[in-house]
Amino acid sequence: xxxxxxxGAALNGIFGRRFPHSLVSWIGCGSSGLAALxxxxxxxxxxxxxxxxxxxxxxxxxxxxxxxHADFALYYDRLTLVMTLTxxxxxxxxxxxxxxxxxxxxxxYRFFCYLNLFLFMMLLLVTAASYPVMFVGWEGVGxxxxxxxxxxxxxxxxxxxxxxxxxxxxxxxxxFTIGVALLFWSFGSVNFAELFPKVGALALGDREHTxxxxxxxxxxxxxxxSAQLPLYVWLPDAMExxxxxxxxxxxxxxxTAGVYMVARSNVLFSHAHEAxxxxxxxxxxxxFFAATIALCQNDLKRMLAYxxxxxxxxxxxGCGAGVFGTGIFHLMTHACFKAxxxxxxGSVxxxxxGQLDMRYMGGLRHKMPVTFWTFVAATLAICxxxxxxxxxxxxxxxxxxxxxxxxxxxxxxxxxxxxxLTAFYMFRGLFLTFCxxxxxxxxxxxxxxxxxxxxxxxxxxxxxxxxLAGWLSIPKVLGGNEAFDHYLEPVxxxxxxxxxxxxxxxxxxEITLMTMSLLAAGLGILVAYxxxxxxxxxPDQTAAALSGAYRTLVNKYxxxxxxxxxxxxxxxxxxxxxxxxxxxxxxxxxxVNGSAEATAGIGGILRxxxxxxxxxxxxxxLAGAVGWLAxxxxx
Amino acid sequence: MIPLSHALALSLLLFTLGAAGFIIRRNxxxxxxxxxxxxxxxxxxxxxxARRLPSLDGQLFAFFVIVVAAAEAAVGxxxxxxxxxNRNSLAIDDVDSMKL
Numbered sequence: 158x159x160x161x162x163x164x165g166a167a168l169n170g171i172f173g174r175r176f177p178h179s180l181v182s183w184i185g186c187g188s189s190g191l192a193a194l195x196x197x198x199x200x201x202x203x204x205x206x207x208x209x210x211x212x213x214x215x216x217x218x219x220x221x222x223x224x225x226h227a228d229f230a231l232y233y234d235r236l237t238l239v240m241t242l243t244x245x246x247x248x249x250x251x252x253x254x255x256x257x258x259x260x261x262x263x264x265x266y267r268f269f270c271y272l273n274l275f276l277f278m279m280l281l282l283v284t285a286a287s288y289p290v291m292f293v294g295w296e297g298v299g300x301x302x303x304x305x306x307x308x309x310x311x312x313x314x315x316x317x318x319x320x321x322x323x324x325x326x327x328x329x330x331x332x333f334t335i336g337v338a339l340l341f342w343s344f345g346s347v348n349f350a351e352l353f354p355k356v357g358a359l360a361l362g363d364r365e366h367t368x369x370x371x372x373x374x375x376x377x378x379x380x381x382x383s384a385q386l387p388l389y390v391w392l393p394d395a396m397e398x399x400x401x402x403x404x405x406x407x408x409x410x411x412x413t414a415g416v417y418m419v420a421r422s423n424v425l426f427s428h429a430h431e432a433x434x435x436x437x438x439x440x441x442x443x444x445f446f447a448a449t450i451a452l453c454q455n456d457l458k459r460m461l462a463y464x465x466x467x468x469x470x471x472x473x474x475g476c477g478a479g480v481f482g483t484g485i486f487h488l489m490t491h492a493c494f495k496a497x498x499x500x501x502x503g504s505v506x507x508x509x510x511g512q513l514d515m516r517y518m519g520g521l522r523h524k525m526p527v528t529f530w531t532f533v534a535a536t537l538a539i540c541x542x543x544x545x546x547x548x549x550x551x552x553x554x555x556x557x558x559x560x561x562x563x564x565x566x567x568x569x570x571x572x573x574x575x576x577x578l579t580a581f582y583m584f585r586g587l588f589l590t591f592c593x594x595x596x597x598x599x600x601x602x603x604x605x606x607x608x609x610x611x612x613x614x615x616x617x618x619x620x621x622x623x624x625l626a627g628w629l630s631i632p633k634v635l636g637g638n639e640a641f642d643h644y645l646e647p648v649x650x651x652x653x654x655x656x657x658x659x660x661x662x663x664x665x666x667e668i669t670l671m672t673m674s675l676l677a678a679g680l681g682i683l684v685a686y687x688x689x690x691x692x693x694x695x696p697d698q699t700a701a702a703l704s705g706a707y708r709t710l711v712n713k714y715x716x717x718x719x720x721x722x723x724x725x726x727x728x729x730x731x732x733x734x735x736x737x738x739x740x741x742x743x744x745x746x747x748x749v750n751g752s753a754e755a756t757a758g759i760g761g762i763l764r765x766x767x768x769x770x771x772x773x774x775x776x777x778x779l780a781g782a783v784g785w786l787a788x789x790x791x792x
Numbered sequence: 793m794i795p796l797s798h799a800l801a802l803s804l805l806l807f808t809l810g811a812a813g814f815i816i817r818r819n820x821x822x823x824x825x826x827x828x829x830x831x832x833x834x835x836x837x838x839x840x841x842a843r844r845l846p847s848l849d850g851q852l853f854a855f856f857v858i859v860v861a862a863a864e865a866a867v868g869x870x871x872x873x874x875x876x877x878n879r880n881s882l883a884i885d886d887v888d889s890m891k892l
Contacts, residue, residue, distance in 0.1 A: 769888030771823075775814050 162188050162277040178265055182256045185269030189252045189276055193245035200238050211237075213286050213350055220289065224345065232286035232349055236485065236648045240283040240417055243489045246622075247409045247496050248276045250615040254500050255401040257611030258507060268308065268399065275301035279410050283417060287348040288337040291418070295333065295382065298411045299326050305402040306395045318394035325391040329381015336374030340425075343367045353424040357651060365429060372425050372432035376439075379415030383469045386443045390717055392466055396458040400503030403458060408465045408495040413488045416472040420481045420649070427479075427652030433563055437477020441558070441568045441575075444470030448578040452585075457502045457513050460586050464539065465495055467575060474572060475554040478561030481649040482642040483553040490546035490626045494538040497619040501532040504608045504616065505590060515586060520595035524605045527613040529591045531620040536587050538623040540580040540678050546627030551576065553630065553642075555674050562653070569670070573677050580681025588689040799840035806833035820872050820882045827868075831861045 176184075203212065211234035219229040252272060259268050275298060282294030299322075307319030337347055343364065346352045356368070379385070384392035395407045406412070419426060419436060426433045444467045451463035468491050475484035506513055508525060522529045538545040541552060555576070559569035607613070630641030646653075766777070810830035814823055835854045842850025876882055 771884055771887070772815050775811075779811055779815065 162192050162273040162280065164188060176266060178260070181266045181269055185273055186249070186252045186256065188273055189245065189249045192276060192280065193249040196241040196245040199233070200242055203233065203238070211350070215286075225341065225347075227287055227289040227347060229290060230286035230348070231284040231290075233284060234648055235645055236417075236420065237284055239485060239489060239645070241280060243492050244279050244283065244410050245276070247492050247619075248272075248279075248405055250619055251401050251405045251409075251496060251500070254404075254503070254612050254615040255399075257609050258401055258503055259399065260611075262399070264308065268305075271301050271304050271308075272402075272405070275305070275406060275411070279414070282414055286350065288340070289347055291421075292333065292337065295378070295414060295418075296330065298406070298414060299323065299330070299382070302326075302395070302406050302411055305406060306398040308398050308402065312397070315397040318391075318397040322391035322395050325388050326381040329378045329388055332374045332376075332381070333378025336371045336378065339367065339371045339374060343371070349421070356428060357424050359428060368425055369429040369432045372422070372429040373435060375422060375425070376419065376432060376436055379419050379473075380439065381415075382418075383412050383415030383473070384466050385415070385439055385470060385473060386446060387716075389443065389447065389466050390720060393459050393462040396456075396462050400458070400499060400506060403462070404496045404499030404503065407462065408499050409492040412465065412469055413472070413492065416469065416476065416484055416488050419473065419476050420485050423476075423481045423649055423652040426476075430563065433477055433479060435477070436473050437558070437563060437565075437568060440470040440473025440475075440477050441571050442470070443467070444474060444575045445571050445578075446470075448575045448582065451582045452578060454582075455514050455516055457505065457515050457518075457586060457590060458499070460515075460582060461495070461498055461502060464498075464579065464583065467579060468495065468539070471551060471554050471572065471575075474568060475557050475561075477563065478554075478557040478568065479563040479653065480553070480557035480561045481653070482645045483550065483557045485645060486630055486641050487550035487554055490538065490550040490623070493619055493626050494535040494545075494547060494623040497531060497535040497616060497623050498539070500612070500616055500619065501528050501535065504528040504612055507608055507612070508605045515589040517596050518590045519593045520591070521605065522591040525591075525607045527607060527616060531613075531616040532587060532591065534620040535623050536583045538627075540583055540682065541576060541674060542678065543675070544624070544627075546623055546625065549627035549630055552671055552674055556670050559670055573674050576674050577677035577681040580678040581685045582681075584682050584685035585689055588685060593689065796840055796844045800837060803833045803837040803840065806830075806836065818883050818885060820875065820884050820887075823884055824865075824868055824872065828861060828865070831857055 211232055213230055213232050215228045215230035217229050218226070220227040252269075255268065255272065259265055262268070278294045278297030278301060280294075282291055282298060285291035285294055303319045303323040306322050307316045309315040310319075340352065341347050344352055344355050346355065381388045392407055392412065396403055398407075426436070447463045447466035447470065451460050451467065454460040454463060468487070472484045472487050472491070475481070475487055502513075504525065505518070505521065505528060508521070508528075509518065512518070534545070538547040541548045555569060555572055558564050558572050559566065766773075807830050810826045810828075810833060813826035813829070817823055817826065835857050838850040838854045838857070840850075842848065842854075872882070875887065879886060
């Protein structure tokens with residue numbers, strides 16, 4: 158399953174420059190299609206029963222140093238199965254879509270090479286059998302993300318965004334590595350198959366401090382990768398990359414790596430309640446925070462980026478409330494509908510010649526019917542309208558936030574308000590883009606056209622997934638059997654049991670909770686309808702009335718400015734004043750110049766005896782011989 | 793039988809003459825001959841010790857020195873001829889730099 162993308166990346170990377178476009182895209186799509194096919198085959202052939210232990214396949218010994226032992230091994234259980242299916246299928250569709258989207262862009266082969274490499278790294282990440290191997294995939298996707306964000310590297314903002322993403326996630330990665338080192342130090346292993354049983358055998362509360370510290374450090378890695386507070390700033394800027402990349406990496410797959418990692422480490426987290434509470438709280442606050450920013454974004458892709466951050470917050474909330482299955486479930490449904498939203502945005506962008514400001518759109522519904530209807534499906538899904546996938550997964554998370562082992566009422570309320578905000582801003586985007594009167598430039602207007610079938614077919618397939626993915630796990634109250642949660646029970650069951658036994662849970666009727674979230678979503682949609690279709694002058698009036706709040710939101714709470722002021726500026730000043738002007742020019746240059754001058758000075762003295770006069774040389778030799786002899790005799 | 797000290801004294805005298813000549817004289821050929829003189833002084837010392845010890849090692853070394861001196865004479869005289877052709881001079885003080 159891993160090999161086709163790697164082979165595709167290598168082929169396209171090495172020979173792609175000379176290949177025609179059609180061959181490049183065949184290699185790119187073919188390899189990702191093969192990966193998806195193998196993922197499906199693996200899922201079908203593995204027959205993972207509830208009691209089956211995970212398959213572990215070791216390939217070779219990777220690092221062997223003292224008691225530290227890391228094999229290059231892959232791990233396959235039901236969680237891996239879900240992840241590989243999600244990743245490969247979404248990636249395959251996005252590869253297909255990119256064929257159309259990137260048709261007129263330079264660096265066609267480069268794009269597919271990076272995309273395949275990314276797919277390989279992501280699969281490595283989710284199939285890794287130990288933290289070091291996972292870290293390889295983890296860094297690999299980070300690298301591909303950097304390369305793809307900076308794909309339009311002649312543009313300064315694109316290359317800056319790439320650097321920003323790389324540096325910000327690096328902070329989290331440092332936490333990840335320290336966390337893994339801490340785990341090795343205290344438990345003597347970093348392989349899942351050895352580490353998890355060891356930790357699982359501990360009694361609750363044993364070595365809690367070590368575990369809490371390790372889990373918090375791991376979570377710091379997840380915060381960086383999955384763009385949570387306070388390290389989320391790179392994700393909106395990452396929208397500088399081509400849209401399929403935003404869809405694949407910054408919405409559907411890579412950013413969910415953090416959630417996957419937390420879910421994979423569920424055994425550890427279930428022994429560290431404080432860490433898990435932190436996960437939930439940060440997830441919930443991020444969800445709310447990002448949703449408020451998304452309210453006032455005018456750039457379609459940026460709005461979607463903040464919505465991604467917000468939805469990732471939901472996933473962490475699900476995990477943090479102690480119900481890991483819901484987090485993964487939302488991860489899966491979110492991958493479908495968010496990829497669809499981004500691809501839809503890409504389709505709009507394609508039609509509008511790169512215009513992304515929603516204020517200059519409107520009325521595209523008739524011109525781009527396929528894009529419109531698929532976008533509607535995704536919007537309904539993300540808002541949690543009953544019947545669509547987001548309804549099931551988001552509702553499960555909201556329920557978990559209240560009734561889960563580590564749930565709390567405030568988490569639930571904040572998450573529900575966020576659901577309302579989500580519905581509002583998503584419908585705002587939908588209405589501004591596709592409905593109402595056209596505000597498109599007249600120049601542009603006759604350009605606007607539906608995208609070709611290369612782009613619309615993946616959209617339609619994803620739309621089907623967005624609607625249906627939720628039906629995998631229908632909650633009990635609606636007559637379902639929560640199949641998805643049961644399916645993942647072998648992975649999460651033990652830690653879940655441990656969590657439930659150790660804490661008091663809040664009881665509430667699921668129907669009530671569901672009604673609340675539906676109300677919130679409905680309210681959000683209604684308000685959006687009122688604001689942007691019925692009476693479009695209201696938003697401006699509201700903005701004027703609440704100008705302070707509005708400006709704060711438009712400027713994203715000034716977080717970028719704050720980081721700039723707190724970290725970037727001092728670093729620049731320190732580098733400039735101290736490192737460059739004093740340390741570099743005086744100490745380092747001084748040392749270099751000083752040694753050169755010393756050499757020249759000594760040489761000046763030493764060259765005098767070297768006159769070229771043989772007789773004086775001979776005299777020196779003789780004097781030396783006589784002196785040596787005298788020394789030997791008189792000693 | 794000549795005592796060792798006599799032979800060594802002669803050797804010392806010859807070597808001193810050679811060394812002094814090397815330093816004092818300016819003509820390249822004279823300098824060259826002074827080198828030969830020093831080599832032969834050393835040969836004499838080797839032979840004297842070889843007789844005295846008695847061991848053949850000294851004679852062996854003397855042969856080596858003679859062979860090397862012969863080779864050196866061949867190369868050295870060739871260098872002197874080349875030097876004279878290029879510089880029209882045999883004064884050693886004129887030859888203090890590699891470049892002309």
